[in-house]
């Protein structure tokens with residue numbers, strides 16, 4: 308079976324020097340990390356109104372949740388869920404363990420540096436080569452077990468980290484299945500299509516721990532550059548510190564305020580394709596701040612990598628060509644945001 312790691316093996320990040328900055332030792336934003344002043348200032352209306360979560364917040368335990376999720380996917384391609392059943396103790400532990408990892412010294416973290424053609428470990432965001440400027444960010448990518456890396460980081464004390472990440476991936480998988488079932492039923496998908504999206508055997512998943520250290524001048528820097536997520540669905544925990552921004556037509560970049568105990572759910576490229584573009588793709592990015600070291604935790608869920616993706620059979624006029632999931636991921640690794648336009652019919 309081909310794995311995501313094998314997809315990226317074909318498309319190594321060619322610049323071997325792309326490793327996260329040693330943020331501990333730096334007290335001003337270097338030229339390499341200074342982004343051109345953004346055209347539009349961040350939407351003041353949204354940032355001022357701190358209570359406005361911007362995208363819908365949906366109570367998964369409410370009887371109306373299914374309809375609201377369907378509507379949110381159609382209007383935004385993004386929503387937040389509360390009352391999702393994921394134990395809050397586990398969510399706290401994942402954040403704690405992630406902070407423990409990023410608090411290690413730079414030379415320790417670099418021991419588990421993702422290799423140029425690798426998919427997992429410590430490193431810059433995979434999308435980095437597509438931008439001239441570097442991001443105020445370091446990440447740690449997990450696919451399945453993270454024991455090998457954890458043993459290098461903490462030879463005598465790796466179990467707690469691994470157990471926490473395993474348990475969290477398990478819970479995220481369950482929640483993404485639950486949400487996808489609702490979403491696919493809304494799209495009137497066939498049983499076969501549902502099995503494809505939430506097949507328990509070969510489905511793809513990745514856990515991305517994001518770290519955005521305190522930044523001496525946040526208006527110059529960017530945590531994560533604008534992008535859309537590649538797989539079917541992303542479940543993001545902002546861990547209580549704002550930073551996620553979405554591009555809203557007419558008002559520009561706007562903050563998605565963190566809601567306590569909520570996950571941000573995000574339609575990925577593959578779900579956009581499956582929905583025949585009925586669900587929009589929301590471009591998003593992360594900003595940084597001066598006073599809080601921000602952590603975010605993203606879980607990505609996708610169908611088997613050797614399977615085919617296409618608009619649902621319910622659509623008479625598919626607007627995307629059918630291709631293998633791995634073929635799409637290879638296109639995305641090569642062409643980034645242009646990948647989708649290359650497979651339009």
Ligand SMILES: C=C1C[C@]23C[C@H]1CC[C@H]2[C@@]12CCC[C@@](C)(C(=O)O1)[C@H]2[C@@H]3C(=O)O
Pocket residue numbers: 311432433434435448512513515534535536537538605607
């Ligand atoms: C399963 C995935 C999803 C990946 C690639 C691979 C592993 C790491 C994910 C991220 C995490 C950070 C943002 C992103 C844009 C990135 O640079 O790496 C994501 C990307 C995608 O959604 O395309």
Ligand SMILES: O=C(O)CCC(=O)C(=O)O
Pocket residue numbers: 515517531536543545550551552591592593602603605
């Ligand atoms: O840190 C955030 O809020 C955004 C993270 C993100 O977009 C990602 O990991 O794909």
Ligand SMILES: [Fe+2]
Pocket residue numbers: 534535536591
């Ligand atoms: Fe993302």
